[in-house]
Amino acid sequence: MLKLEAITLMQDWFELTADFEIKDGARVAVIGPSGAGKSTLLAALAGFLPLTSGKLMWNDTEISMAAPDARPIAMLFQDNNLFPHLSISQNVGLGLRSNLRLSSDEKQRVATALDRVGLGGFGSRKPAQLSGGQQSRAALARVMVQNRPLVLLDEPFAALGPALKAEMLDLVGELLQETGASLMMVSHDPQDALHVADQTVLVADGCASAPMPTVELLRNPPPSLKAYLG
């Protein structure tokens, strides 16, 4: 369980507070107006932005100061999720070993993960030789082998078309089902939130509120969300 204890994030003129917890196995969408701090919140959870105050707890351990790779988190960013100069297998392999010296057993796990996301036989290609959807699949294969209990998605599929995006979100759902990991996912689109996440964190007016059931939130939005949804 991830616990955000009275967290404040400050950047120049920007301030965001958060105080809630994400239960094991939860699927949480993070929605709100542009610039409200959705990405900032995820960046802080993943360890790319120091907390100004408050504590970040994983179960009973404090991880506020832990390095990004020492947290129980796998994250996909808006872009640059694959190293363009490394092959797909190498990119996925980095999720197992950061120096890429993989044992044959680990190589097998990489191949299995690629099969699982429908990229069997694509391992030796470079990212540029893959379509946008295939690149997303490769990144998801890496998330799979990383096997972390919490997955953060900062709109990695934003550049894909609607159908492809839905396909990716379905795949994310299936993978989470298999690994039992929790999910936090930034989204612009309330439909995405409904599609994947049963709970939603609303980020608006300098505050990330506690997760609420997505259906209820969208049916009865508070003023800030109403203005955003239009």
Place this chain on the structure above:
Amino acid sequence: MAGRTLAIRQWPGAVAAAVVAVIVLGTLAAVALRAEAGRGISAADWAAFRFTISQASLSALISVCLAIPVARALARRRFWGRRVLITLLGAPFILPVIVAVMGLLSLFGRSGVLNVFLRWLGLPEVQIYGLHGVVLAHVFFNLPLATRLILQGWQDIPAERFRLAAQLGFAPRDIWRVLEWPMLKRVVPGAAAVIFAICLSSFAVALTLGGGPRATTVELAIYQAFRFDFDLGRAALLSCFQIVLVGSAALVALAFSGRDSFGAGLDRAVQRWDGARPLMRGLDAAWIFCATVFLVVPIGLVLIDGLPAVFDLPASVWRAAGVSLCVAIGSTVLMLCLALPIAVAAASGRGWLEAVGLLGIAASPLVIGTGLFIVVFPIIDPFLLAFPVTAVVNAIMALPFALRVLVPPVRDAVQGYGRLSASLGVTGWSWVRLVLIPRSRAGLGFACGLTAAMSMGDLGVVALFADPQSATLPLQMYRLMGAYKMEAAAGAAVLLLCLSFGLFWVFDKGGRGRVEA
């Protein structure tokens, strides 16, 4: 913002920058402490000072004035070989000075092609030694640079403006007034300032084509005080002069130059609708032709003179070539050890470290050489250190260029992939091996090529230190020329040319080898 958490270590960059600062500023301090200011400045020193400024001003002025029509012609014409020609304009950067001087001598020298022709016509001969020779050589080197800088300015005018001008029926005069003149006002002073600063610390050209009381640069005067009179006090005083001169000019040039690149995208020709009249086409063609002849013929003459002699070179030349190769490789390795850590630190938020690397622009090789001599003189025979010192000085001089090439790709690697690397725990050596080197490979190859070629062709600090028995290839070639062994010198020139461009090609090719994505 994310710099702190990216787990990319910055202390190697700080250490490398400190090493550079100690070498440049430490030698400077050694020189300043040794300078005998009390003795005053002699008439000869003033003459060197005046000559340095006047030749640099003339060189900058002439280079820029000639470059404007050439760049204009290149900007608005498309022709077969344009791309090759523009690439060729980058070549003087790695062309050994001594080879170019040899080429200019065989064109403009006493028994050069031009004078043979003039004699045949019964006209008076031209004289290459002295002020005009020095300026001629500087124009040879800097006309291409000025052309590239100004051409960049032309290319930076958006194509839409020319479309709009065509739409409005602008005559060439109007285009000049509305588009081109404002651009030139912005670009030309910067180009002139850069060339002025470069010419201030000219040594090899002054050594070979200048000399004598009326054509001695400060840099050359340092060498003479050192080598002929062994007057360390005077050499140090002149060095202080030189530092102030070059340092202030470099600051001015830097302020003008902004952050432009090595001319990426220069081979793109903007479509133009003006200047279609035959007269203008003819003029443009003439400018391009003359510039090409001026740049290509001297090197062609070197090749013609030297090729037959290459297979008959004395052993001393081959030995010197071996020495030069070692110095060039050593200086490249040193440059990498300094430039990569500095580039990484600069790219992850410590931009000021890059400025330390730029000290090489303000420093003059002979001043560093003099300083190192003063420092090591009491400890060890400095002449034993001639080649290591040359490698160090060459690495420092190449550092600013290497950083300019390396910082952008390294910044991409750090900023574009820093988060991904950190989230996967790719740090330390794994990061260097898996991310940094592959992501900046092309830049690394180019920077190594530049450094190796510049070091290969350098005739500077080595002249200060080398004993008569040993030499680098450029120095050996200079000695052969001094001894009027012109045939062997021409052969050595061809060898030097091949080695310089060969080194550049090998490194650059190695960097581009498997460029993907």
